[in-house]
Structures are given as C-alpha cells and as structure tokens.
Amino acid sequence: MAKTIGAPRGTRDLLPEATPAWDRVEAVARDLSRRYAFDRIEIPLFERVELFARGLGESSDAVEKEMFRVGGARGSEEERAEWALRPEPTAGIVRAFIEHGMHVRPGPLRLTMIGPMFRYDRPQAGRYRQFTQWDVEVLGDAGPAVDAELIELAMRFYRDVGLSDAVARVNSIGDAACRPAYRQALVDYFTGHVERLTDDSRRRLEVNPLRVLDDKALPEDLADGAPRASDHLCADCRAHFRTVLDLLDGLGVRHVVDHRLVRGLDYYTRTAFEFVIAGREGQQQALGGGGRYDGLAELLGGRSTPGIGFGIGLDRTVLAMEEQGIALPPPPAVVAVVGTGDDHADRLRVAATLRDAGLAVRPDGTSRKLGKQLESAAKAGARWAAIIGEELAAGEVILRDLETGEQRPVAADQLVEAITGRSASVDDAMRSR
Numbered sequence: 001m002a003k004t005i006g007a008p009r010g011t012r013d014l015l016p017e018a019t020p021a022w023d024r025v026e027a028v029a030r031d032l033s034r035r036y037a038f039d040r041i042e043i044p045l046f047e048r049v050e051l052f053a054r055g056l057g058e059s060s061d062a063v064e065k066e067m068f069r070v071g072g073a074r075g076s077e078e079e080r081a082e083w084a085l086r087p088e089p090t091a092g093i094v095r096a097f098i099e100h101g102m103h104v105r106p107g108p109l110r111l112t113m114i115g116p117m118f119r120y121d122r123p124q125a126g127r128y129r130q131f132t133q134w135d136v137e138v139l140g141d142a143g144p145a146v147d148a149e150l151i152e153l154a155m156r157f158y159r160d161v162g163l164s165d166a167v168a169r170v171n172s173i174g175d176a177a178c179r180p181a182y183r184q185a186l187v188d189y190f191t192g193h194v195e196r197l198t199d200d201s202r203r204r205l206e207v208n209p210l211r212v213l214d215d216k217a218l219p220e221d222l223a224d225g226a227p228r229a230s231d232h233l234c235a236d237c238r239a240h241f242r243t244v245l246d247l248l249d250g251l252g253v254r255h256v257v258d259h260r261l262v263r264g265l266d267y268y269t270r271t272a273f274e275f276v277i278a279g280r281e282g283q284q285q286a287l288g289g290g291g292r293y294d295g296l297a298e299l300l301g302g303r304s305t306p307g308i309g310f311g312i313g314l315d316r317t318v319l320a321m322e323e324q325g326i327a328l329p330p331p332p333a334v335v336a337v338v339g340t341g342d343d344h345a346d347r348l349r350v351a352a353t354l355r356d357a358g359l360a361v362r363p364d365g366t367s368r369k370l371g372k373q374l375e376s377a378a379k380a381g382a383r384w385a386a387i388i389g390e391e392l393a394a395g396e397v398i399l400r401d402l403e404t405g406e407q408r409p410v411a412a413d414q415l416v417e418a419i420t421g422r423s424a425s426v427d428d429a430m431r432s433r
C-alpha cells in the first residue's frame with residue numbers, strides 16, 4: 001500500500017461530528033452581523049508582505065516570526081518573498097477601503113467577514129497555523145460609543161453561543177500625542193531592570209517597549225511596578241477611555257481594566273481589548289481581541305480615517321464551548337426513503353416531495369433487502385423511514401418510526417403532515433430554517 005499523507009501540522013480536518021458547533025458559532029456571528037447592521041466584505045487570502053509589515057508592524061510576532069509566505073513555483077526568490085497568507089484581515093480590509101475609494105460612501109462603514117487566517121507559529125492546543133476568525137470593523141467613527149458597542153457585541157456573541165463567564169479586558173494605550181512619552185517611561189523603567197528581562201523582551205525594549213508588558217515570562221513584581229498607560233494618557237485619550245468605561249457600565253457589560261493589555265499588533269491606538277473566560281486569564285489564550293486603529297488608513301497611504309474592530313477566534317470559541325459542555329441544538333431529523341427492488345424512481349420522487357416541504361431526506365440508492373436498508377437508515381441516525389412498496393399503487397407508503405419501530409400506512413400526499421405533525425424536533429428543525 002502507498003504511504004498515506006497527513007494534514008499539515010497546525011491544521012485540522014473538521015469531521016462531521018465537529019461541524020455542528022461550527023455551524024452554531026457561524027450562525028450566531030451571521031445573525032449578530034445582521035442585527036448590528038454590518039455589511040459583508042471579502043478580501044483575498046493572500047496579500048503583499050509589505051501590507052502586513054507596514055500595517056501590523058515589522059516587530060509584531062505575526063510579521064517577524066509567523067508570516068506564512070507563498071509564491072508561484074516559477075517565481076524568483078524576490079517574487080516569492082512578496083506574498084503572504086493573511087495572518088489577520090484588518091490590514092486587508094483597510095487596503096480594500098483605500099483601493100476602492102470607500103471613504104466617499106455614507107459612513108461610518110460597518111464591515112464584517114468570517115474566514116481562515118494563517119500564522120506560521122508553533123502549533124499547540126488552541127493555536128493553529130490555520131484558524132478562523134469572525135471579524136468586524138467600523139471605519140469613519142472616532143467617538144467612544146462605537147468602542148463600547150463593539151465590546152458589547154462581542155460579549156453578546158459569547159453569551160449567545162452559550163459561554164458563561166466571558167469577560168472583556170480593556171485598556172487604553174494612547175495615541176500619537178501621548179504614546180511617545182509613555183514609551184519613554186517604559187524604556188526608562190525596564191532599562192533599569194534589564195537583567196531580569198528575557199532575550200525577547202530586551203529586543204522588544206528597543207523596537208516596541210509596550211510589548212515587554214505582553215511577555216508572559218515578565219516577573220509579576222516587575223510588571224506591577226511598570227508605568228501604566230492610563231497614567232500617561234493625554235486629556236483627549238483619557239476622556240475617550242473614561243467614556244468607553246462609563247458606557248460599558250451603563251450597558252452592564254462585564255469588563256476589567258487591565259493595565260498590561262497592549263495587544264500584539266502595532267496599529268492600535270487608544271482602546272484595546274481582549275476577551276477571556278473569567279478565572280482562566282492566566283492559562284487561556286484570548287478568545288478574541290481588538291481595538292481602535294485611528295492611524296492605520298494613513299499608514300497604508302489612504303486619507304486619515306479612524307477605525308475600530310475585533311477578531312474573534314472561532315476555533316478557541318468552539319474549544320471553550322466543548323470545555324463548558326454546551327449542548328447544541330439537535331440536528332434536523334432525517335427521513336430515509338427505502339423500497340424494494342428497482343423502485344428508485346419512486347424513492348427519488350417521494351424524497352423530492354419531502355424536500356419540497358423542507359425535510360431532510362436520504363433515499364437509499366441500493367437494491368439491498370428492505371431489512372438491510374432499514375437497519376442502515378437507523379444506524380445513520382435517520383428518525384423515520386418512508387417505505388415504498390406495493391401500497392404505492394393505492395397511493396400509500398408505510399411510515400416507520402425508527403425509534404419505536406412502530407409503523408403504519410399513510411396516504412402519500414399526507415406524508416409530510418404525518419411526519420411533521422408527530423415530532424417536535426421536526427417542528428423545531430423547520431422553524432429554525
């Protein structure tokens with residue numbers, strides 16, 4: 001036998017038993033996107049490396065360590081260095097906003113997408129090389145209300161998928177006016193303790209000192225004593241942040257101010273936030289995160305446009321749902337259509353009629369013995385079997401309840417009613433369509 005080929009490291013196949021949870025989180029994300037009046041946008045899976053380097057920052061992990069480079073087989077080294085699979089969608093969405101002159105549209109623009117992202121990181125539980133985000137972005141609104149609205153939206157998402165104890169960690173990391181002084185305060189402080197920093201942090205101290213706070217290995221006392229962004233905010237940033245916190249209080253959104261929260265991408269200004277399960281802050285990677293990026297459009301060559309958004313990791317959301325044992329709605333009840341001999345035309349016709357009424361149907365395509373067909377329908381999880389036999393000549397089929405084994409003849413034109421009238425789960429399945 002030929003050697004088998006496995007899936008690439010850090011990727012996963014989602015087999016049918018895993019996909020109902022994904023259907024659920026995607027359905028909740030789409031429903032909330034509609035209710036919060038977001039429009040769908042799609043962007044390419046790969047972009048110029050330069051877009052990410054400029055947008056997310058050369059020193060961000062996503063660019064420095066985790067770029068997933070792509071290039072054609074015939075491309076030169078240079079050409080191949082030019083492209084990367086998207087590690088996140090914000091830079092691409094802002095690129096599209098600029099490229100298509102979307103600033104002339106009536107704003108603020110509310111854009112959303114769900115799709116795979118790629119980071120060439122060391123894989124572990126909850127960290128994959130291909131993962132999926134639900135992303136939302138608002139472009140053209142500088143005020144604090146939208147910050148609170150988006151945090152409330154994300155928290156509503158976690159609640160609607162059934163997760164308890166999600167909490168928003170929020171911080172403000174200032175803007176172009178006040179960040180330089182805060183940066184300098186961090187450099188001064190950490191330079192005095194450089195012997196206690198990891199190699200990674202020493203490097204960060206030079207390129208992006210805020211990210212030293214992000215180092216998981218930073219000693220607790222050193223972190224606690226570090227200058228806080230909130231003490232270095234300019235008056236505008238402080239007022240903005242205060243209002244965001246007041247609005248969150250007013251909305252009853254569970255949140256904590258986390259002075260160490262700086263986020264791993266360089267485009268952020270002012271409000272930054274992450275979502276975690278309460279009590280698991282230390283161990284668990286964030287279920288989602290985002291923030292304001294008022295300078296990004298300009299950085300990418302567009303006109304100055306404020307922006308804010310978040311990305312929710314659907315893989316980690318599904319993992320958290322599994323950990324919390326969240327029950328999923330039952331799958332739609334399936335009707336098997338079975339028969340005898342070569343009556344496939346009849347089976348397919350009956351199946352089509354049931355499908356017209358919205359039912360899920362699997363006709364048996366074999367000519368096995370009836371008993372075998374019923375057995376495999378039950379094993380496959382079908383709830384009923386419509387058995388086609390000689391009664392069809394008189395306009396009837398046999399409807400068998402595969403759970404109880406009861407069966408009775410039903411007029412073919414009453415079949416849908418006989419099935420839907422009998423089962424709450426079918427009613428539910430039909431109602432949720």
Ligand code: HAM
Binds near residue numbers: 132287290316
């Ligand atoms: P991020 O924090 O890099 O932000 O990613 C958002 C979420 O994606 C994370 O909280 C996590 O749930 C998930 N995630 C990230 N990396 C992985 C991975 N390797 N495996 C599994 N899940 C992962 C952004 O990407 C920003 N674009 C968010 C944003 C939108 N900010 C403004 N607008």
